[in-house]
Amino acid sequence: MQNQARKQITLYSDGSSLGNPGPGGYGGILEFKGVRKEYFGGDAHTTNNRMELQAVIEGLKLLKEPCDVEIISDSSYVIKAINEWLDGWVRKNFSKVKNVDLWKEYLEISSPHTIRGTWVRGHNGHPENERCDELARNEAERIKLTL
Numbered sequence: 001m002q003n004q005a006r007k008q009i010t011l012y013s014d015g016s017s018l019g020n021p022g023p024g025g026y027g028g029i030l031e032f033k034g035v036r037k038e039y040f041g042g043d044a045h046t047t048n049n050r051m052e053l054q055a056v057i058e059g060l061k062l063l064k065e066p067c068d069v070e071i072i073s074d075s076s077y078v079i080k081a082i083n084e085w086l087d088g089w090v091r092k093n094f095s096k097v098k099n100v101d102l103w104k105e106y107l108e109i110s111s112p113h114t115i116r117g118t119w120v121r122g123h124n125g126h127p128e129n130e131r132c133d134e135l136a137r138n139e140a141e142r143i144k145l146t147l
Contacts, residue, residue, distance in 0.1 A: 015051025027135025
């Protein structure tokens, strides 16, 4: 069987928290060759950073095969961790790192993929980022109403 090129996927993501901690939501868009899939979810008691990272993890979980993934987020925490900090955190066994459970899940779920992170300024008119923000905020508001 011939070795096929990996699919090029763009994963847009955002997280939201009403209070830090408080009810939170995440939203994302997976894009492949112009086809989009939106996803969202949330948690009743969480932080903004946890939701930012959860948005990435949940998007990666939707991929059915190893892909080349560009993660586009307005979270400098998530993008810098993916691009710069994560290797050092692993070497130091996540000493003094927050959200270790999610970072370990991220490492596991991201391992088949080639990933690069791209930071975009939030609330700056980037259409996919604005849509992810809307999905995340809507979910956080929905959860808040159930509490």
